[in-house]
Amino acid sequence: MKNKLWLNVLMAVLVSGLFLTVSCAKKAVVSDAGTVSSGAATTEDPNAKAKIEAERLAAEKAAKERAAKIAAARKAFENEDVHFDFDSSELTAAAKALLKDKAAWLTENASAAVTIEGHCDERGTTEYNLALGDRRATSVKAYLVDLGVAASRMNTISYGEEKPVDTGKTELAWAMNRRAHFAVK
Amino acid sequence: MMKKNALQGLFCVLLIVCFRVPVCYGVTYINISNPLLKKSPIAVPDFKAFSNSAEEVKDGKTAVQILNEALNFTGYLKTMDPVAFLANPAQSGIQLSEINFRDWTGIGAELLITGGVLVESPGNVKFELRLFDTFNSKLLVGKVYTGPESQIRRMIHMFCSEISFVLTGKYGVFNTEIVFVSTVDGNKEIFTCDFDGQNIKQITSHKSISLSPSWSSDGKWLAYVSYAKGKPDLYIKNLKENRGAIVNLKGMNISPDWMPGQLKLAAALSFSGDQEIYLLTINGEVIKRLTDSLGIDVSPKFSPDGQKIAFTSKRAGTPQIYIQDIGSGSVKRLTFEGLNNTSPAWCPDGKKIAYVGIEKNRINIFVMSIDSGVPVQLTADSGDNEDPVWSPDGSMLAFTSTREGDIPRIFVMNASGTDQRRLLSMNGKQTQPDWSISDSTREGM
Structure with a gap:
């Protein structure tokens, strides 16, 4: 019973570690690779960073969509x-x-x-x-x-x-x- | 008077009337407005070479060929095949006393032309030309023309004008030109050519859309529409001197027509917000508004006396032809059959109007006597046919047709609709002909 609890804790740590690793790897792909290798990166809160990045991406996407919509509207207007x-x-x-x-x-x-x-x-x-x-x-x-x-x-x-x-x-x-x-x- | 006019613009060609011709006033051999016109057979044997030189023989052959083409163009004469000829005036003589008219009546020739050629100095040629009535053994017209070999076509056409005058009372088309629209590299430009489609000249190079050319009755001015400045504007252009005017009011400035004998024109303008017909000065200033009805009024064409205009109006719901008296402003509707009648052209005799009628998507040319109001269809089952315009003697109509390969080309026909044939052979699409009035033609009318 005690053994099983211990195993569960170990699993939890391993799984969360896996998640962290995955999120770090993902971040390395979409953002600047330099921040991953620098020591400073490890001191930041990885979740906050991901959130800012996601917001930026969303804003970028929205801007693109808006521009596309304006262009499409003009195109439709003319065509x-x-x-x-x-x-x-x-x-x-x-x-x-x-x-x-x-x-x-x-x-x-x-x-x-x-x-x-x-x-x-x-x-x-x-x-x-x-x-x-x-x-x-x-x-x-x-x-x-x-x-x-x-x-x-x-x-x-x-x-x-x-x-x-x-x-x-x-x-x-x-x-x-x-x-x-x-x-x- | 007649001689003076014929001399105008002739460069170095000299014309001498040298034979006494019995003047027969009031006699018209051929009524060109008769729809049942039978073509008169005319014999044109080889010309006599007076000094028998090779140059004379060559010039004679050139002249006979030009003469044949011009006479056949008239639509009321038909040159005969020389194989049938029993006599040879080039050997036996070209004068009245030297001709045995039975040789010609026997083969059915109603008319005979004899000619003599003398090369006086190298490159300079003299023609002695006579037209005979074979059945009455009578000289109808005799002329001598002298000029450079480069002017042979001109000299022969002058003689053709004399033939036309003695036979029909009108000088005919030989001294006239046709202005038209043709595409060049996809752009519509204005061109001119001689009555028979020869001698093509490009007039505009706007590299835009140019349309609706109209010739002033003195032949010195053209009015046309061009998009050269981005919208349909009216251009008034002197053909010889570099001057003119542009009417570029708000909206459209289109469909010009010159008033006969005057340097004024009518055109459809829409600066008021409605398409109306206005009378303009040669400088493009509005003299007065002629039409006053809500909806489209377009395509004015003056009557030969300049007192009236025929035009297209949608005032009754569909486009129809109307006639308006310029002085009184009174308007009469001309066409009642069909739902789409446009593009009127007033016959020089003042009595008929040709126009375009559309029925079941077929576009054809009709002619209507103003008095009777009965439409007569002139084209049928031969592509789309548009843009009718009368020759200045009223004997023919030029028009646009898509009958050959679905490409618009300029055709001509006789006033009764017979002998429809293509006028021009050139690349591109040709539309919107307008026929000039020549000095000699005006004299004859």
Whole structure:
């Protein structure tokens, strides 16, 4: 019985020693290897050090995530186009939903100035499509102004049918080309 | 007056009217606006080499070939195969008294051209050219042209203008040019060429997007749209002198058209927030706003008398063609069939308008008499067809078509829609032709 207790104590010491060894080894991998070999390191509380390190890592990760999120938001802002029906510059429900996201982004990024490009599919004549693209860009701008974005931060350009994203002759290609595109200046 | 105009811009080519031609006022041999026009067979035998030199024979062959190509381009003449010819005026003589007209009526030739070549000094050539009505054994027109060999094409085309005038009452297209858009390394630039697609010249090098060229009626100015400064602006450019103006108001500055006989233009601008048509000075200043309706107003085209504009408007919900009187402002809707009618072009006779209609994703060219309002389809089942523009004599239309390999190219057809053929062979994509008005054509109208 006494023997068994003794054995348990020994096991506890060994196991905790094993844990300490593991935590030291882990620390050596993720932080500066020099602190492990120096005498000073052994005088510090290893747990406190690990905690600071973990916090730093978490903060770093959060910052990275935040930056990635900002970049992704900007990318989405620039890459997600507002689409239109054929021969129309009216904003669909989907277009309005997307423009609310755009307005939110513009509010968060108060220093950003943008160009709103109006584009058309290839059907219709060059000149008519330039006018239609002009209307598409201005109707998007007007909606954003309604949502509180300063008009001075947005300018519009019509490209008509000059810059298709898809040169195919399908309904899908035409739908992709009927768009307002945002470019951050 | 006629002679004076023909002389303009001719460098060292000398023109002398040397034959007495019976003037037949009021007689039109060929009505070019007749849709059931049958082509008149015309014989162009070899030219006579007056001193029998090899240079004369060579220049004669060159001239006959240019003549054949130009006459066939008209759409109302058809040159005959020389194999059928029973006589050889190069040997038997080229003058009225030397021609046995039965030789020509017998093979069905309604018209005959004879020519003589004399090389007066090395590199300098004289042409003696005559057009005969074979069935009436009559000389219709006779001219002598003298100039350097480099100007043979020019001299033959001047004679073609005379042929056209005597046959149709109009000087035709031979002294005209076409301005158009072509891609170069992916950028749209403005180019010009002769009426038959020859002599291509690049006008702009903006390395941007350049569009919608329009020729002033004196032929000295071009207006066009370019993104050279980042957005669609209107460029007004003198072709000879380095001067002009840019209209770069907020929004779009597009679709210019020159007022006939005046250095003013109409264009669609959106600085007000709405796309409206304005009348501008040659310096690009707004004279007045012409249209006033919410929604798209674009593509103005002046009537030949400059009193009206035809344009595209979406005021009734779909794009349609309208006509507006500039003075009174009264507006009339022209097109009612179809949901998408754009890009009007006013015929020089003032009575018809060609335009683009889209039905079931098929883009085609139509023509409509303003009085009747009945649309006539000119293109069908041959790619997308856009950008119609009339030749200055109203006998032909140039347009853009994707019928060959799905790439836009410039084509021409007769006013009735017959003889549709490609005008240009060059690399890249060609669109948006505009036909110049020549001095001699204006004189004839």
